[in-house]
Amino acid sequence: MPILFLIIVGAAAGFIATRLMKQDASLVATIGIGIAGALIGGLILRFLLVITGIGAGLVGAILGAMLLIWFYQRFKG
Template sequence: MPVVWLIVIGAAAGFLATRFMQIRLGVVETVAIGIAGAVIGGLVLRFLIAMTGALAGLVGAVLGAMLLIWLWQTYMRR
């Protein structure tokens, strides 16, 4: 069940992050960025703020996905 939850939160985070960053990606890329962002952002946010719950995970996932999108746009698209 935690894996399914990670995919659901990752998909939502990827969708929100791509909309905030104003880029269009395919479904697979959006979910992958969201899951990676969920892992990175969730761990960092929970470590720094020591918050628990789905809302903290979603906020961290969106922030992590936005960070990955920014890094990708800055360093990989040149």
């Protein structure tokens, strides 16, 4: 998956994930969370892309971002 696609999907996924997890974050942090989540989700759920197509990439990115937010909330401070 091209890096540019991960960045675009990651930005959208970060926005969705921060809203689902009720996490207040700045725009830059939201995009960063989404990009990191897209990378994590892209690596973990890469095989789903082959089976179900691009839709799985968005699902993986959202799940990865949510996992990252969960770790952040659990271990901050």
